Amino acid sequence: AVVSTQSTGVVTCWLEPEDYPKLLAAAxxxxxxxxxxxxxxxxxxxxxxxxxxxxxxxxxxxxxxxLVIHGKNGCVFSDxxxxxxxxxxxxxxxxxxxxQHLSILGNGVKHFQSLPWHYHWQHxxxxxxxxxxxxxxxxxxxxxxxxxGGPLTMM
Numbered sequence: 001a002v003v004s005t006q007s008t009g010v011v012t013c014w015l016e017p018e019d020y021p022k023l024l025a026a027a028x029x030x031x032x033x034x035x036x037x038x039x040x041x042x043x044x045x046x047x048x049x050x051x052x053x054x055x056x057x058x059x060x061x062x063x064x065x066x067l068v069i070h071g072k073n074g075c076v077f078s079d080x081x082x083x084x085x086x087x088x089x090x091x092x093x094x095x096x097x098x099x100q101h102l103s104i105l106g107n108g109v110k111h112f113q114s115l116p117w118h119y120h121w122q123h124x125x126x127x128x129x130x131x132x133x134x135x136x137x138x139x140x141x142x143x144x145x146x147x148x149g150g151p152l153t154m155m
Contacts, residue, residue: 024052032058042067055105057086066124073108
């Protein structure tokens with residue numbers, strides 16, 4: 001299906017740093033076109049959007065699902081047609097009580113915001129790092145483990 005874009009505009013502007021979170025908070029949905037050539041870096045713009053309580057449609061690449069959980073706190077798309085389908089699905093009944101898609105994604109962002117740093121360390125970063133590093137626990141059971149020695153060295 002062809003979507004008319006005659007009433008659609010894209011406006012870019014310069015924002016002062018204190019205005020950026022205000023702009024994000026005024027939006028209904030964020031879009032990230034970030035793509036990682038290494039497959040290892042995550043877009044800080046998505047983190048900014050989540051910080052403002054904004055669900056995100058993000059371009060898919062190898063590690064984005066560590067941050068954007070499709071259908072929970074946002075959507076992941078592979079191409080323009082896929083993103084277009086997501087927009088139509090999310091905004092189909094925008095403004096009507098039956099339109100719950102955005103509120104479900106927004107609740108997922110709130111849940112993501114409520115998780116402490118330690119949770120992300122244990123459930124996202126540590127499993128990846130354990131594959132290549134030896135770790136020794138210097139603290140209690142409630143604290144994360146840290147790599148042995150000074151600089152991280154591969155085993």
